[in-house]
Amino acid sequence: MSARRRPVSLRLRVTAAAALGTALVVLLLGGVAWVGIERQVNAQLDGKLDSVTQVTAANLTSLRVLQGPLPLPPEYAGTLRAGELTLSTTDAELPKFAEGWDTATVDGTRYRVRTVEVLSGLGATISVGAPTAPVQAAITSLHRWTIGIGLGAVVVAAALGWLFAGVAIAPLRRLAEQTRRLGLDPTAPPPRVSGAIEAEELAAALRTLLDANAAERARTASALATARDFAAASAHELRTPLTAMRTNLEVATTLDLPAATRAEVLSDALRTERRVEATLHALERLAAGELSSEADFVPVDLSELLDRAAHDAVRTHRGVDIRLDAPPTLVITGLPAGLRLAVDNAVSNAVRHGRAGVIEIAAREWQDAVVVTVTDDGAGIPADEREAVFERFRRGAGAAPDGSGLGLALIRQQAELHGGAAWFEDSPLGGVRLVLRLPRTPTPGPDGTEPAASSV
Structure with a gap:
């Protein structure tokens, strides 16, 4: 050759x-x-x-x-x-x-x-x-x-x-030198030259390429961090229920138990398995949310989404009075599945942990954003816990024991993915009000999220 x-x-x-x-x-x-x-x-x-x-x-x-x-x-x-x-x-x-x-x-x-x-x-x-x-x-x-x-x-x-x-190509030589230096030292500043339009355009194209490469590296690093967090959180949260489930199964298989006792042991193991399954499902939803990209954001009619969520909640939570107050049309740019997940988790959290009998779902425009509220008449959340319960695996003092501690974390994650915020307020019904502020068009901050607001 x-x-x-x-x-x-x-x-x-x-x-x-x-x-x-x-x-x-x-x-x-x-x-x-x-x-x-x-x-x-x-x-x-x-x-x-x-x-x-x-x-x-x-x-x-x-x-x-x-x-x-x-x-x-x-x-x-x-x-x-x-x-x-x-x-x-x-x-x-x-x-x-x-x-x-x-x-x-x-x-x-x-x-x-x-x-x-x-x-x-x-x-x-x-x-x-x-x-x-x-x-x-x-x-x-x-x-x-x-x-x-x-x-x-x-x-x-x-x-x-x-x-x-030689004089004309001097900017290109400087550009080549800066690019070569960048290859040896990734922390070097991006190439910038002047003196020739072609060299400036080429430098701008290189900067665009480097920015895209840096964004992709950051996305890859984020995905790896998410995977590590998922594994660590799964190991931490599932160790105790899995140990309890194994103990129950060993007792049921090795000891000669009365039928009633065996049925109770197996029932406890089944409840533990369901908790493990719910935790894994919630962790999967969190990981999927963190891997969302700009291409996933599409126009969403929030009024229609809330209407479907309210109707499904009526069938799921029988005996709970679920009301909806939203304009005929309220369009924003967002993640349809993520927004539905946030609303469903808010209603489920009010029913399961707040033991609410009445839930009001409302949406309205506010300045350049949309505010969604889920208000209940349940047990409420103490004021000193309202911020902490949004952390992963944090449960309130009055929370049901079978919860994963991830439902509210999912809600805040979706709010921040949309460049908005989520917080709790006092409820006029006696329980608590969950507030979601969502910009019509996502405007994430430098770290991909926007600082949470405390009030509207």
């Missing part, structure tokens, strides 16, 4: 792009200059040749001399003809041409030739040729200068591209 090629750096890419762009521009402009130089120099040659030819023709016409040396500069060639007859010529005799411009090579020397009529009426013409070698040498020299300047421009552009690219 071949080794992976090392990627080209951004700085080198920018340098190559600058050099390539300059080369294309130089090629285009150099091509124009190349052709322009040839045309310009040849035009200068033609202009000079035409002047020499016209002057020579004028001298011959004024002198009317048809023989003898031609009055031309030494580097020029010329031939004077009358029809097919050569009247005068320089050492290099030019071929016969019609009037106009031509090119000829004589004795290895290339000439630019201009032919004009002289001595009008005699049919005489003179052809004057200027050697092209000096002109071609000048053109070649200018072409070399053009190539040199073009190559120099490409080199300078590459050098400037390398220099400016």
Whole structure:
């Protein structure tokens, strides 16, 4: 398997792009200059040749001399003809041409030739040729200068591209260094750079990714803590009932007991098993609540939820007068199952531990929140216990002995998950009033909950 090629750096890419762009521009402009130089120099040659030819023709016409040396500069060639007859010529005799411009090579020397009529009426013409070698040498020299300047421009552009690219990618280098430092030290500050929009956007994207990663790590840590708490609480709370149940079963299986005594022992074991089952169910509900996410919150018609809870409670707790006072519609954003769990636990707590005969469930709007109350005429809770009973496995002095001590903890947990609070107040019916304050839209605090309020 071949080794992976090392990627080209951004700085080198920018340098190559600058050099390539300059080369294309130089090629285009150099091509124009190349052709322009040839045309310009040849035009200068033609202009000079035409002047020499016209002057020579004028001298011959004024002198009317048809023989003898031609009055031309030494580097020029010329031939004077009358029809097919050569009247005068320089050492290099030019071929016969019609009037106009031509090119000829004589004795290895290339000439630019201009032919004009002289001595009008005699049919005489003179052809004057200027050697092209000096002109071609000048053109070649200018072409070399053009190539040199073009190559120099490409080199300078590459050098400037390398220099400016270093300045341009400096924010990216700082970002890479900060990210590398963050990988070595998770407590390092998140990357922040300035100087380039792209680098700032990339840094912002990295911060978003790091925040999401941190949130996920916190969620994982919370889940692990919840699992540890669940295991520890289960071991602590279930050890005593399980020991009692095992003792009862050992007595029932090893001793020869009267039927009535055996039935009592087995009945006690069954009650203990039900308590263990209820405790495990409550612990499971607590763990599920702590693992709720933002995606679980949906619009809930609280009035409809309370109506169903009240009807179910009437069937469950026969003989208890359960009343409902709520508007036709009261919509909030929340956890439907969690809210129903809180209401059911509040009613069950009033019936089982408060021995209530009348329970009033009410809901109303208050500022930007909704307040749900469960008021009963039961035994109530002493004022000095009203806060403590919300703790896990804490039971009030008047609580039934078969409770798990988790019902009120579940209620407060749901209130805090919604960014609200739960507390007890005095009841006008003589028992106690449980108050739930729930924002219409959850607004959790830094730790995921909102401090509990003491009153409305």
